[in-house]
Amino acid sequence: MSTNLNDQRLDALFAQYRDACPEMEGSPDFMPGVWRRIEKRGSVAFLLPRLARLACAASVVICLVLAALVALPGLSTAHPSASAATYADALSADHSAEKTYYTESIRATDNLVPADYAR
Amino acid sequence: MLVEPDLIEKARQGDSGAFNQLVAAYRKRILGTISRLIGRPEDVEDVAQEVFVRLYYSLDQLRTPEVFEPWLYRLSVNACYDYLRRLRRRGEYRMADLSEQQVLMADSSASGKRSDEDAEKVRLREFVEALFRHVSEEDRLLLTLKEVEGLSLKELEKVYRVNENALKVRLFRARQRVLKAFQAAREDGKL
Numbered sequence: 001m002s003t004n005l006n007d008q009r010l011d012a013l014f015a016q017y018r019d020a021c022p023e024m025e026g027s028p029d030f031m032p033g034v035w036r037r038i039e040k041r042g043s044v045a046f047l048l049p050r051l052a053r054l055a056c057a058a059s060v061v062i063c064l065v066l067a068a069l070v071a072l073p074g075l076s077t078a079h080p081s082a083s084a085a086t087y088a089d090a091l092s093a094d095h096s097a098e099k100t101y102y103t104e105s106i107r108a109t110d111n112l113v114p115a116d117y118a119r
Numbered sequence: 120m121l122v123e124p125d126l127i128e129k130a131r132q133g134d135s136g137a138f139n140q141l142v143a144a145y146r147k148r149i150l151g152t153i154s155r156l157i158g159r160p161e162d163v164e165d166v167a168q169e170v171f172v173r174l175y176y177s178l179d180q181l182r183t184p185e186v187f188e189p190w191l192y193r194l195s196v197n198a199c200y201d202y203l204r205r206l207r208r209r210g211e212y213r214m215a216d217l218s219e220q221q222v223l224m225a226d227s228s229a230s231g232k233r234s235d236e237d238a239e240k241v242r243l244r245e246f247v248e249a250l251f252r253h254v255s256e257e258d259r260l261l262l263t264l265k266e267v268e269g270l271s272l273k274e275l276e277k278v279y280r281v282n283e284n285a286l287k288v289r290l291f292r293a294r295q296r297v298l299k300a301f302q303a304a305r306e307d308g309k310l
Contacts, residue, residue, distance in 0.1 A: 010294075010301050014266040017247040020240035021267075024150035026164055031142060033164075037172045 124184035131178045142171050155263050156199040170198045189277035253300040258293035
């Protein structure tokens with residue numbers, strides 16, 4: 001009951017507050033001021049900092065996208081062995097590279113043997 | 120609505136005369152609303168000009184003239200938020216924090232013209248602003264739009280683009296806090 005009464009008193013207070021607030025007309029320079037701002041905002045001087053801000057925002061977005069590409073394993077283009085659990089796993093997964101080095105080193109050794117020694 | 124939909128349509132198509140008429144029609148209302156939302160009379164005109172500049176540049180996004188008023192209120196609320204954020208960043212405070220009564224006393228001692236009626240209005244404003252300090256800035260703006268400006272929940276829904284039930288909950292909580300402060304002030308004999 002008393003809450004309802006206080007509610008009504010608060011409503012009355014808000015109404016009194018509305019009436020107590022001064023009416024504002026604005027200065028005679030209000031409308032010319034609005035047009036000055038509109039023209040200023042449309043000019044290059046206003047556009048340049050805006051473009052700069054846009055460029056900054058775009059570069060931040062690009063950085064975030066690139067960071068996400070590097071960080072997310074599914075999206076990463078790194079070697080599959082990079083995601084192996086241990087260093088030993090990575091080594092055992094890297095068959096192709098091992099074979100290549102081994103074969104290449106044998107071939108290189110073959111070519112280095114002098115002809116007369118080989119005979 | 121204070122203007123005909125045709126006038127809004129003309130302004131939307133870039134008719135500067137129509138835009139001037141639009142500003143003239145809504146100037147007083149927007150100045151009053153902003154004055155109650157930001158509580159710093161010296162900056163009201165600046166914020167109101169910003170609202171109309173934003174209106175000029177966003178009129179082409181207005182779908183129908185029927186939603187013009189909520190649109191304008193939305194621009195006003197956003198401009199007030201931006202202003203209050205700038206103020207906070209600069210570490211300044213609202214005029215009410217400096218005690219309006221002190222400002223009044225300084226004024227009256229200088230001019231000797233301020234009447235008792237004006238003093239009572241100032242005291243009332245200061246009291247309500249002190250009550251509003253018990254809620255967040257966002258809730259104060261919402262409560263002012265509902266309780267002082269008299270916007271309906273449907274209108275507020277369009278202004279805030281938030282579900283009516285969510286608004287009801289926010290308004291209820293804010294009003295309860297203000298009511299509690301009001302009761303406490305009455306018990307202390309401040310009113």
